[in-house]
Amino acid sequence: MHELFKRPLVALGAGVILGALLLLVVPASWLFRDAPTAAGAMASDGRKWACPMFCTMSDAPGVCPVCGMDMEPVQDHGLKVPLLARQRFMAGVRAAVVKRVPGLHRLRALGHIRHDERRMGHLTAWVGGRLDRLFVDFTGTKVDQHAKVAEIYAPELISAQEELLTARRARDDAAATAKDGEFARNAELMYAATRRRLILLGLPEKLVDAIESEGKARDRIEIRANVGGTVLIKHVNTGDYVKTGAKMFTVVDLSRVWAILEVFEKQAGSVFLGQEVEVEVPSLPGEVFKGKVSFVDPILDAKRRVVRVRVDLPNKNGRLKPGTFVDAHILVALSEGGRVHDPSGPGTAGNVLVVPRSAVLDGGDRKLIYVMTQESDTTPTGTERWPAIYEPREIQTGFRIGDAVVVLTGVDEGDAVVTRGQFLIDSQLQLTGKPSLMNPEAAAAPIDPHAGHGR
Secondary structure (H helix, E strand, O other), X not given: OOOHHHOHHHHHHHHHHHHHHHHHHOOHHHHOOOOOOHHHHHHOOOOEEEOOOOOOEEOOOOEOOOOOOEOEEEOOOOOOEEEOHHHHHHXXXXXXXXXXXXXXXXXXXXXXXXXXXXXXXXXXXXXXXXEEEEOOOOOOOEEOOOOEEEEEXXXXXXXXXXXXXXXXXXXXXXXXXXXXXXXXXHHHHHHHHHHHHHHHOOOOHHHHHHHHHHOOOOOEEEEEOOXXXXXXXXXXXXXXXXOOOOEEEEEEOOOEEEEEEEEEHHHHHHOOOOOEEEEEOOOOOOOOEEEEEEEEOOOOEOOOOEEEEEEEEEOOOOOOOOOOEEEEEXXXXXXXXXXXXXXXXXXXXXXXXXXEHHHOEEOOOOEEEEEEEEOOXXXXXXXXXXXXXXXXXXXXXEEEEOOEEEEEEOOOOXXXXXEEOHHHHHHHHHHOOOOOOOOOOOOOOOOOOOOOOOO
16 A cells, blocks of 8 residues: 555645544644634723733733733823732742942952062071072072071181281280370271171171181181071072172971962952952862952052952961962952942941842843832732832842842842842833833833744
8 A cells, every 4th residue: 555655646636635533523723723803893982901910911801811810900000010929929929128238348359379579598608608508499498597507618718717817916915015105006906897898708706706816717617607597499509609698598487378369350449458358269269368458569460360369377387378269259248228338438437228149130230129119018818909019120230248139229228139030020011101111212112022032
């Protein structure tokens, strides 16, 4: 039989027969929908009918072609949207109260730990010579101030020691045998000058006293650290000849470090000197290090569009390692009006008006919230006397504070704002042709109720 269906005329005839049988078996109501009668259209008496779920609107009563619910008559309430308890339940409407909270915005910024440049120093050779021994032989070593770092063979130091010993003997001889007091005074001055020269070359007074008591010059002299810190760079090795003032080691004190943060251009106006900062590092989860903004770069990075901010952090235990990435929050205090407060400027920080972030409908160039201007009321028997009424308010928002957003204009403390279901309320205004979030300049005539629905 399948060979018969390969013939075009036979296949066409079979299709016509099957279609006729289908029309006889399937009810006509499954295939066709009756067009609204003239009497049905007149029954609306010029009124509009809308789906309770705000799907569509029609000129006549009936069933919503989108969700299948019975259409209900529409009343023009202007920008007010009344909702009965059943409608609020179906739309899932929830509300919250506008309140004042301490104005403290947390501005997040990423960065890294860096050593404090003000705490850097160089251990130098205060006399020229040959380094016969190094007590600091690798980077990362911690050096205390006045600790031994090297031994140097310095001919200049040996000559200065010999001069001191000679001047000391001449002073003693002049004091014992000279009859002329002027000669003795000159010998004392010469001794004092040679002693001072050794001290200026870097020898401690105790070491000079030891050389005098021994009466013999030392071939090698210890070089001690003039500053303390951690060795960053080692410039010399054992056996090197160095000149006077040559750098031997570069050290830095890591008891205080910097956190160098990068703040985006649009947030740079919120950062001021003296603001408190909380810093966290990945290697120490759960720990927060607190510091203050000590410098804001006056020049914007033109390529990355960021401003670098420096934060001073205590680091007595050395747990903050230079080079470590950090996640920081700059605590931006706000004034009563919701603007950024400069800690070094006039005025004080205060409380600000906030609403939940979920309450704000953001249309890009404008933001709306829906305020409940009238609460619903019920009789003792449970019958609803009047519905709750909601109205749109255009607002201006500021910073975010946790899950809330600061409102600069548009609401007052104590107002009840819709935090859930406001999109359905807004669509009711759209269906009736009233100004809404996406249609702020809507005309009085309703828009096409089938816009956005397939036909």
